[in-house]
Amino acid sequence: MSRILITGTSSGFGRAIASHFLDRGWEVLATMRTPSAEGLPASDNLRLLPLDVTDASSIADAVAEAGPLDALVNNAGVGMLNVLEGAEIDRARELFETNVLGAMAMTRAVMPGMRARRSGVIVNISSSVTLRPLPALSIYSASKAALNAFTESFSLEAAEFGVRARLVLPGSAPETSFGRNAVARMGMDVPEAYGDFVQACFERLQSATEKTQAHDVAQVVWRAVTDDSAPMKLPAGADAETWFREAGRSAA
Numbered sequence: 498m499s500r501i502l503i504t505g506t507s508s509g510f511g512r513a514i515a516s517h518f519l520d521r522g523w524e525v526l527a528t529m530r531t532p533s534a535e536g537l538p539a540s541d542n543l544r545l546l547p548l549d550v551t552d553a554s555s556i557a558d559a560v561a562e563a564g565p566l567d568a569l570v571n572n573a574g575v576g577m578l579n580v581l582e583g584a585e586i587d588r589a590r591e592l593f594e595t596n597v598l599g600a601m602a603m604t605r606a607v608m609p610g611m612r613a614r615r616s617g618v619i620v621n622i623s624s625s626v627t628l629r630p631l632p633a634l635s636i637y638s639a640s641k642a643a644l645n646a647f648t649e650s651f652s653l654e655a656a657e658f659g660v661r662a663r664l665v666l667p668g669s670a671p672e673t674s675f676g677r678n679a680v681a682r683m684g685m686d687v688p689e690a691y692g693d694f695v696q697a698c699f700e701r702l703q704s705a706t707e708k709t710q711a712h713d714v715a716q717v718v719w720r721a722v723t724d725d726s727a728p729m730k731l732p733a734g735a736d737a738e739t740w741f742r743e744a745g746r747s748a749a
């Protein structure tokens with residue numbers, strides 16, 4: 498039976514990815530900071546493990562406990578909705594610890610096993626914000642752009658040993674707790690001078706008709722893991738697909 502470890506499965510995309518792989522007969526190591534089976538299907542193939550991707554000993558314990566892996570999905574992530582002047586640099590550092598260094602540390606931890614077996618797939622959950630610049634998302638977008646660059650470069654090293662690395666770029670998914678979690682963890686103290694500007698930006702974002710659903714992301718992660726010929730970057734969700742096509746046209 499194939500075995501996958503997914504980070505950040507307490508909610509949103511991570512939970513949907515875990516369910517998708519369980520439904521298709523995979524053994525799923527669903528990891529989260531505070532383990533709970535809430536929202537996940539009951540299954541003998543489901544194992545919950547505690548994991549904080551910013552904590553080196555937590556990573557070492559989870560990877561040792563997990564055993565040999567066919568796939569890793571670095572899904573854990575934090576958002577930040579604010580203009581640069583409203584963002585505290587300590588919070589930005591914390592965000593990079595999770596979104597960038599957390600994914601790097603997890604990748605580094607599973608790589609010896611995958612390299613020795615000469616097989617495995619690592620899928621990093623990036624964002625469609627790397628396809629089009631948006632205001633009030635500069636720090637978050639920078640973290641996902643760093644994740645993209647890391648993954649594209651690392652994939653060349655990993656390919657030497659039969660290991661694939663891929664990026665999934667979801668669009669905006671208001672149905673997940675992402676925005677709420679971002680505000681709870683990172684605050685949203687928008688400086689007064691930017692108030693009207695930020696309000697107008699959020700209204701534009703909220704009025705978008707195309708959206709991403711958690712199951713769109715799960716399906717695209719499934720493709721990234723199971724299809725050897727999947728391209729490096731895969732958009733997930735109707736809005737991400739539109740932006741991906743438009744970014745391709747403007748690059749041509």
Ligand SMILES: NC(=O)c1ccc[n+]([C@@H]2O[C@H](COP(=O)([O-])OP(=O)(O)OC[C@H]3O[C@@H](n4cnc5c(N)ncnc54)[C@H](OP(=O)(O)O)[C@@H]3O)[C@@H](O)[C@H]2O)c1
Nearest residue numbers: 505507508509510530549550573574624669670673675678
């Ligand atoms: N929703 C969107 O609009 C959107 C769009 C594009 C990309 N994304 C990306 O998709 C991924 C999942 O987002 P989501 O929408 O599903 O948001 P979410 O519901 O807030 O889920 C984020 C998950 O990451 C976990 N997490 C945060 N910090 C962690 C840490 N230090 N160690 C381990 N787990 C940690 C959270 O767990 P706790 O319960 O422990 O906090 C939670 O399970 C993120 O990487 C996000 O950047 C989201």
